[in-house]
Amino acid sequence: MHVRRIADRELTFIVSGKLWRNSLVMMDRETGSLWSHLTGECLEGELTGSRLEQIATVQTTWKDWSDAHPATRALKKDAEIHGSRYQKYFDDPDRIGILPMTFLSDTMTGKTIVHGVLVNGQALAVVDTALTSPIEVECGGTALKIFRGKDGGVRARRVADESELAVRLAYWFAWSSYFPHTRVWPNTE
Amino acid sequence: MKFRLPLILLVAFLVASVPLSLAQRPDPEVHGTFEGDPMYTLLEPNAIPAIDDPEYVTGAVAAAQMAAEETVMGVATGTDAVCWSTWQLDRHEIVNDRLDDTPIAATW
Structure with a gap:
């Protein structure tokens, strides 16, 4: 956000x-x-080179979010929506984006879900399925704690001052095409 | 002259109905190259409409419009908690809003 x-x-x-x-x-x-x-x-355009400040958000399910935040506001729907328009795309491991692109296919499959953080220009991708308990990891010279909260969302905090960083839930193909020098946790090298 | 408009509509309908094979489909226009990668133009600006005046619901009304497994993007500030269904954001991609008086854009 x-x-x-x-x-x-x-x-x-x-x-x-x-x-x-x-x-x-x-x-x-x-x-x-x-x-x-x-x-x-x-x-x-006129604002080339400017960068919007990021606010950390989480991605989770309605059940987990509303259980943890019972007073939450939810964006009002004007029509019934029963699923994602892109569900077939999400479910097909062979559909990687809709346009040609390059990504680090040797590291893991394109549709692997990762939680990405960016600190001082250093990118780190945490593999979703591997994050079963909180981890401490270094990125961009900064010690981070990355964990899944009660609402199901994955968050990253600096160990030094507990300040929160934006975490991006992304497919591996997308994350690695933006950040080809990204590090990966757990490190498979 | 009477038949002209229906004829044009029929032709337009037929053209729109012919599925382009992959081989016939024109390559998307390349708008430019940024950091070594092409940016493609697929739609006119605002063809997918962002939400500028979002309305929110809470409690039972919110629960009634959501499915348990529905994915949401959420943020909690301590004084406020708000979430956006990503199923709904598929149709808009951007919500221009405020969070504790800070102007924000939730994007998907």
Whole structure:
């Protein structure tokens, strides 16, 4: 999740209709600049080089989220929605993005789910199925604790001050195409 | 002249109905190259509509519109907890909102 503000200037975002590295490119209404939704970085336009501040969110199920946060607000639906439009895509291990791309296919299969963090330019991918208990791991010169909370969401905190970092749930193909130098936990080398 | 509009509609319908094979499908337009990777243009801006004025529900009303296994993206600040169904975000991809007065964009 992004703070949609650059130097006190508030921005609103629309879907640009473009894809970069098989993921959403946002456009701000105010300047027409193009932004990567994965990194929050402006790639083209007046605000090129600016980066949106990130707020940590978690991805989990409604049951686990609402059990842990019973007073939660949920985005109101205008129509009944019974599943994801992309479920067939999610379920097919051979469908890797919708456009040609390169990723680190030797490390693990493209549809492996990872939790990605980025510290001081160093990327780390934690394999979802391996995170059965809290881990302490170093990334970008910073000691991190990464754990699954009561609401089912995976969070990362700096050991030094308990401050939280944004964690991205991603397919391995997507994460490794953005961050080809990423480290992986558990380390399989 | 009477028949012109229906004819145009029929032709448009037929053209739209012919499935393009993979070989015939034009390559998506490359908008530019960023950090070595192409950015493709697939749709016009705003063809997938972002949500600008989100409304929220809580309690039993929220429970009634959600499935137990439905995936959500959530954030809890201590004073507020909010979640967005990713099944719903498939159709919008972006929600422009505020969280404790901070302008935020939830994206999927």
